[in-house]
Amino acid sequence: MAEPAAALRGAVVRYPGRSPLGPIDLVVDPGEIVALVGPSGAGKSTALRLLAGLERPTEGVATSADPRHVAFVFQAPTLMPWADALANVALPLELSGASREEARRRASAALAAVGLGDRAGARPRQLSGGMAMRVSLARALVTEPDLLLLDEPFAALDSVTRRRLIEDLHRLWAARAPRPAIVFVTHGVEEAVYLAARSVVLDGATGRAASEHDHPGPLPRPPGWRADPAFRGAVERLADALAEAMPPAGVAA
Numbered sequence: 001m002a003e004p005a006a007a008l009r010g011a012v013v014r015y016p017g018r019s020p021l022g023p024i025d026l027v028v029d030p031g032e033i034v035a036l037v038g039p040s041g042a043g044k045s046t047a048l049r050l051l052a053g054l055e056r057p058t059e060g061v062a063t064s065a066d067p068r069h070v071a072f073v074f075q076a077p078t079l080m081p082w083a084d085a086l087a088n089v090a091l092p093l094e095l096s097g098a099s100r101e102e103a104r105r106r107a108s109a110a111l112a113a114v115g116l117g118d119r120a121g122a123r124p125r126q127l128s129g130g131m132a133m134r135v136s137l138a139r140a141l142v143t144e145p146d147l148l149l150l151d152e153p154f155a156a157l158d159s160v161t162r163r164r165l166i167e168d169l170h171r172l173w174a175a176r177a178p179r180p181a182i183v184f185v186t187h188g189v190e191e192a193v194y195l196a197a198r199s200v201v202l203d204g205a206t207g208r209a210a211s212e213h214d215h216p217g218p219l220p221r222p223p224g225w226r227a228d229p230a231f232r233g234a235v236e237r238l239a240d241a242l243a244e245a246m247p248p249a250g251v252a253a
């Protein structure tokens with residue numbers, strides 16, 4: 001067996017003033033796409049931070065990829081407002097020591113890969129929400145990460161743009177050899193079942209991994225996949241599991 005891209009084993013996080021989150025076990029294989037779903041406050045973002053090595057568990061073990069090969073994408077695009085799209089995407093390469101020319105050449109290719117080859121000179125405020133998120137994706141992928149962590153990246157976008165970005169993400173993932181592992185936090189059950197090969201449901205009351213669900217069908221998805229009964233059935237099963245993971249009324253997240 002290959003080494004996992006990242007793993008949490010019995011990981012517990014204690015924050016002051018609330019019951020501990022976990023223990024959580026989660027193994028992400030190289031090239032795998034996993035969705036993390038769960039009620040608000042279940043610890044999805046915390047699990048991503050553990051996987052990224054940005055935070056250490058209070059108990060248990062978190063094994064993450066080399067930090068130089070991990071990329072994070074947040075809900076807000078977090079672009080530098082004063083810099084154009086090309087400079088935003090080039091930044092992580094420059095920070096890791098690439099020459100300016102090399103960084104700009106690779107950033108330009110990454111922008112083209114997300115369909116923004118003609119917007120390299122645009123500042124973030126001149127971009128739509130969907131375009132800004134594409135720039136964020138390009139910035140994350142330009143470093144060719146082994147592990148890509150996405151924390152509700154498309155939540156603020158309209159449903160058409162969101163679907164397009166998921167297709168883009170699948171295409172970019174499939175084009176890389178070896179493919180990066182992706183862990184994707186979402187509140188959207190359909191989004192999880194469409195995007196991922198597997199979903200992990202975190203329990204709202206304890207932050208434990210309450211259930212795991214393998215999703216049917218090939219990745220990237222074939223045209224019309226959302227209408228397929230296999231897809232619809234998987235969405236229903238995950239929605240039921242998510243409902244079971246809701247904390248009982250009166251338990252504060």
Ligand SMILES: Nc1ncnc2c1ncn2[C@@H]1O[C@H](COP(=O)(O)OP(=O)(O)OP(=O)(O)O)[C@@H](O)[C@H]1O
Pocket residue numbers: 015016018021038039040041042043044045046047253
């Ligand atoms: N740095 C911190 N200090 C104290 N408490 C924290 C910290 N980070 C998270 N928490 C608490 O831990 C719990 C889990 O937070 P987390 O953001 O991981 O949940 P989540 O599942 O991502 O939630 P959401 O879906 O609302 O984004 C919450 O109760 C939160 O208030």
